[in-house]
Amino acid sequence: MVRKRRLKKLFSKIVGESRCWIEEEVCASYSYDAYPEKPVLPDIVVMPTHTEQIGEIIDLCNRLEIPLTVRGSGTNLSGGTVPVKGGCVMLTTALNRILEINKDDMYARVEPGVITQNLANAVEREGLLYPPDPASMKVSTIGGNVAENSGGLRALKYGVTDRYVMQVKFYDAFSNLVKSGGIPVKLVTGFNLKGLMISSEGLLGVISEVMLKLVPPPQARKTMLVFFDDVLDASRVVSEIIINRILPATLEIMDNFTIKTVEKFHHIGLPTDKGALLLIEVDGHPAAVEDEYVQVEKICRKYGGDVHIAKKQEDRDKLWQARRDTLSSLAMLKPTLILEDATVPRSRVPDMIKVIQDVAKKYNLLIGTFGHAGDGNLHPTILTDRRDEEEMKRVSEAIDEIFERTLDLGGTLSGEHGVGIAKKKYMEKEVGRGTLLFYERLKKGLDPKGIFNPGKVI
Amino acid sequence: MSKKLKRIVDELKELESLTLQCMKCGVCQSVCPLYQKDFFEPSVARGKISLIEALYQGRIESVPGVIKYLDYCILCGRCKRFCPSSVNIDEIFVRAKGILREIDELPFYQKALLKSLIESADFLTNFQPVISVGMKLVSKSAGESGLRTVKFPIKKSVAPVSPKSFNAIFGGLNRAESEKMRVIFYPGCAISYIFVEWGEAVVGVLNHFGVSVYVPEKNRCCGIPAATMGEIDMYKKMAKLNHDWFSSIDDAEYVITACPTCGYGLFDLGVRVAGLESSKKHMDIMVFLKEILNVKLNKKTKGRSTLHIPCHYEHEYDKTLIGELSELNGEFEPLENQSCCGFGGTFSLKHSGDSKEVGAAKMDEVKSKGFEKLYSPCPGCVMQLSELALDRGVDVKVEHPVMDFYRLIKEGGA
Ligand SMILES: Cc1cc2nc3c(=O)[nH]c(=O)nc-3n(C[C@H](O)[C@H](O)[C@H](O)COP(=O)(O)OP(=O)(O)OC[C@H]3O[C@@H](n4cnc5c(N)ncnc54)[C@H](O)[C@@H]3O)c2cc1C
Numbered sequence: 075m076v077r078k079r080r081l082k083k084l085f086s087k088i089v090g091e092s093r094c095w096i097e098e099e100v101c102a103s104y105s106y107d108a109y110p111e112k113p114v115l116p117d118i119v120v121m122p123t124h125t126e127q128i129g130e131i132i133d134l135c136n137r138l139e140i141p142l143t144v145r146g147s148g149t150n151l152s153g154g155t156v157p158v159k160g161g162c163v164m165l166t167t168a169l170n171r172i173l174e175i176n177k178d179d180m181y182a183r184v185e186p187g188v189i190t191q192n193l194a195n196a197v198e199r200e201g202l203l204y205p206p207d208p209a210s211m212k213v214s215t216i217g218g219n220v221a222e223n224s225g226g227l228r229a230l231k232y233g234v235t236d237r238y239v240m241q242v243k244f245y246d247a248f249s250n251l252v253k254s255g256g257i258p259v260k261l262v263t264g265f266n267l268k269g270l271m272i273s274s275e276g277l278l279g280v281i282s283e284v285m286l287k288l289v290p291p292p293q294a295r296k297t298m299l300v301f302f303d304d305v306l307d308a309s310r311v312v313s314e315i316i317i318n319r320i321l322p323a324t325l326e327i328m329d330n331f332t333i334k335t336v337e338k339f340h341h342i343g344l345p346t347d348k349g350a351l352l353l354i355e356v357d358g359h360p361a362a363v364e365d366e367y368v369q370v371e372k373i374c375r376k377y378g379g380d381v382h383i384a385k386k387q388e389d390r391d392k393l394w395q396a397r398r399d400t401l402s403s404l405a406m407l408k409p410t411l412i413l414e415d416a417t418v419p420r421s422r423v424p425d426m427i428k429v430i431q432d433v434a435k436k437y438n439l440l441i442g443t444f445g446h447a448g449d450g451n452l453h454p455t456i457l458t459d460r461r462d463e464e465e466m467k468r469v470s471e472a473i474d475e476i477f478e479r480t481l482d483l484g485g486t487l488s489g490e491h492g493v494g495i496a497k498k499k500y501m502e503k504e505v506g507r508g509t510l511l512f513y514e515r516l517k518k519g520l521d522p523k524g525i526f527n528p529g530k531v532i
Numbered sequence: 533m534s535k536k537l538k539r540i541v542d543e544l545k546e547l548e549s550l551t552l553q554c555m556k557c558g559v560c561q562s563v564c565p566l567y568q569k570d571f572f573e574p575s576v577a578r579g580k581i582s583l584i585e586a587l588y589q590g591r592i593e594s595v596p597g598v599i600k601y602l603d604y605c606i607l608c609g610r611c612k613r614f615c616p617s618s619v620n621i622d623e624i625f626v627r628a629k630g631i632l633r634e635i636d637e638l639p640f641y642q643k644a645l646l647k648s649l650i651e652s653a654d655f656l657t658n659f660q661p662v663i664s665v666g667m668k669l670v671s672k673s674a675g676e677s678g679l680r681t682v683k684f685p686i687k688k689s690v691a692p693v694s695p696k697s698f699n700a701i702f703g704g705l706n707r708a709e710s711e712k713m714r715v716i717f718y719p720g721c722a723i724s725y726i727f728v729e730w731g732e733a734v735v736g737v738l739n740h741f742g743v744s745v746y747v748p749e750k751n752r753c754c755g756i757p758a759a760t761m762g763e764i765d766m767y768k769k770m771a772k773l774n775h776d777w778f779s780s781i782d783d784a785e786y787v788i789t790a791c792p793t794c795g796y797g798l799f800d801l802g803v804r805v806a807g808l809e810s811s812k813k814h815m816d817i818m819v820f821l822k823e824i825l826n827v828k829l830n831k832k833t834k835g836r837s838t839l840h841i842p843c844h845y846e847h848e849y850d851k852t853l854i855g856e857l858s859e860l861n862g863e864f865e866p867l868e869n870q871s872c873c874g875f876g877g878t879f880s881l882k883h884s885g886d887s888k889e890v891g892a893a894k895m896d897e898v899k900s901k902g903f904e905k906l907y908s909p910c911p912g913c914v915m916q917l918s919e920l921a922l923d924r925g926v927d928v929k930v931e932h933p934v935m936d937f938y939r940l941i942k943e944g945g946a
Pocket residue numbers: 107108143144145146147148149150151154155166186207208209210213214215216217218219220221222223224225226227275276277279280281282401490491527556557558
């Protein structure tokens with residue numbers, strides 16, 4: 075306690091007494107995130123209100139040699155914000171100003187704690203679009219999106235966060251302000267350090283400002299919901315759409331188990347005997363949209379798809395409803411939900427579906443599968459009860475097997491949720507020893523005392 | 533850990549099956565009016581649920597620390613409404629508070645106040661004239677809105693207590709001339725003692741359409757204030773007493789309320805927490821007018837009006853209410869800001885500053901758009917919004933829409 079009070083005194087000098095906490099009930103509120111991992115309490119929680127304070131906080135942590143874990147909204151699904159070695163949790167939530175929206179050069183400049191949805195809304199009011207739309211965008215922060223390189227439902231056509239990052243400013247472990255990137259579309263002066271910050275998961279520096287590219291919104295779009303008897307047919311449609319050089323903005327899949335669960339809780343009239351559904355949305359120039367739609371429809375019918383299209387905005391909302399209700403329906407089935415995001419090359423989606431089916435059977439588990447089929451990014455969602463030790467053991471074995479077979483298919487452990495603590499132990503298998511050593515040396519050079527988010531990724 | 537603490541922890545474990553349903557997704561952050569203001573995890577449901585878990589899993593020991601943040605909650609129910617996991621958040625909060633309070637007893641003044649206010653139905657009925665006079669003595673008139681600033685116990689403008697309670701005037705069966713059906717109207721404390729004229733409007737409108745109305749001879753609190761203070765047994769008792777009275781009336785199918793929080797306390801949370809089974813259907817007065825009586829007005833009110841939808845309103849009827857008000861007023865337009873007004877009953881007393889901060893943006897919208905009338909079908913919201921209007925110098929009349937229905941009907945508008 076004496077030590078904690080001393081900490082409070084020191085940090086208070088930077089952020090003020092009312093913006094730092096050592097009380098256990100506050101520390102306990104920052105001991106977890108959206109990944110079901112054992113909570114660990116930090117020693118102190120600080121909430122800077124100006125980005126300059128970030129540098130001072132880092133400097134203090136460095137002098138005290140205590141760990142520093144940066145936290146946005148704490149919605150990451152890999153334990154990235156659990157302060158496993160205690161120390162200081164720094165919140166970016168009060169650094170939430172949108173600094174500029176520039177319509178001429180089409181960019182936005184924001185502080186790291188801006189909520190993704192708030193940015194998207196502000197940009198829309200200016201007649202532009204910020205495309206990355208993670209399902210958590212009403213809650214997640216831009217800093218978190220960059221540090222996890224988050225993707226969204228439009229990723230197939232529009233790409234994920236990294237495609238939109240024009241510039242990053244961050245504080246390094248020596249509390250220097252570093253800047254990389256800028257407004258010019260072409261810019262090759264120096265190392266691509268903004269690239270280094272993308273997916274850095276709080277290990278290499280603290281992002282204090284991000285400049286993001288904006289695009290003109292599509293003029294037209296067409297939405298369809300297609301039902302298939304067999305989930306494998308649905309996944310073949312996914313591959314064939316892409317082979318035909320069509321890039322829908324959205325191409326989402328849901329398996330029979332997921333359809334049934336959504337229907338059970340939300341009664342929206344889904345056919346529960348169908349093997350799978352695809353939610354497809356094409357957007358762009360009106361003529362191109364029409365043309366692509368005709369082709370997509372043809373492919374769907376070839377595999378026996380039952381196609382429903384949205385004529386009006388309300389119809390579109392209805393078609394999207396099933397997808398929006400997915401996670402909540404699955405969550406209601408059992409107390410514990412484990413959402414995975416193993417990702418394979420899109421041509422291997424049918425194989426991946428097969429893998430998940432096999433694993434569910436072999437380990438006798440409830441697994442719902444849905445996700446961004448067009449990106450090869452599926453979300454096998456395991457429904458269980460963390461109080462049931464025997465079942466949790468099977469869950470853990472099932473996850474190991476899913477990962478193993480994902481890698482065999484040329485895939486990756488994580489398409490969008492990051493490594494954090496969740497996937498640390500599998501890393502060597504995916505990237506190899508040499509790569510891990512490179513990470514370690516990079517980390518050691520940039521953060522010799524290892525204060526930034528220890529215990530994660532490497 | 534002390535023995536005493538051990539007992540609470542054991543009791544809290546019973547809550548485990550409820551808290552376990554929370555997957556810590558954080559979605560509640562985006563709808564919680566307190567989180568939107570503080571950006572601070574203990575303000576929001578995810579944080580509060582985690583604290584309860586931390587307590588029963590032994591990571592922390594400070595009971596008052598947890599109570600502090602459980603109390604710092606408007607109980608607006610927005611987190612529950614938007615929670616993808618359908619976690620029974622309100623039930624978790626009130627049950628947890630109940631258990632925690634067992635040890636960390638209520639401060640004496642709160643207990644005394646609560647007891648006198650709600651447990652004996654006779655208290656306010658008998659002592660009301662005295663209180664009314666007393667309140668006039670300690671308050672100074674604030675503006676012309678009929679609100680008064682009470683200096684004691686906490687500086688807070690409240691509507692003056694009416695010298696005669698609604699129940700004293702309307703208690704019993706109020707017969708309609710050509711009777712079509714009978715209903716029960718449950719007024720709740722605010723309409724019984726403060727917004728008496730709303731009660732009169734409800735009875736008047738229903739009578740006009742051939743509906744006879746049972747009104748309780750004495751008001752019994754719905755129990756929500758007890759629940760928010762963690763007095764869970766008292767809450768259950770109040771809910772049960774009210775339901776017993778409802779059941780004792782055979783020839784009425786519906787219980788009508790004009791306070792969504794009473795409706796929620798008696799028919800939603802009350803039924804879940806007290807394990808009651810209701811013998812009657814519950815309906816908000818505005819919904820009843822539209823859905824059951826299919827009331828059509830042939831006159832409209834003048835001036836620009838808007839609406840604040842109370843957090844505890846049954847949201848499946850939001851559209852019904854908006855439709856009704858569009859028929860009532862030609863220049864009606866709902867508020868863009870859909871957030872909470874910040875009232876939360878006892879919350880606004882304990883956390884007066886935070887409470888006002890939450891609602892302030894709404895009043896700014898009313899001001900900038902120049903609305904002359906702000907409808908809200910809830911006494912709590914009306915008190916809060918009236919006070920905010922007063923504070924921020926906004927010239928708007930805030931009241932329950934049933935008042936204008938009644939006025940139009942009296943002018944022959946239906
Ligand atoms: C219901 C739900 C749906 C989701 N859907 C998606 C989805 O569709 N796509 C997707 O990609 N993800 C999704 N996620 C995961 C998560 O929302 C994203 O990873 C998001 O980007 C995290 O943002 P955050 O603000 O919550 O970051 P946090 O969880 O607070 O932090 C995430 C990581 O970033 C680091 N960090 C945060 N801010 C900074 C900073 N300023 N500087 C340096 N490092 C920083 C942290 O240290 C941590 O390692 C979902 C999560 C949930 C709960």
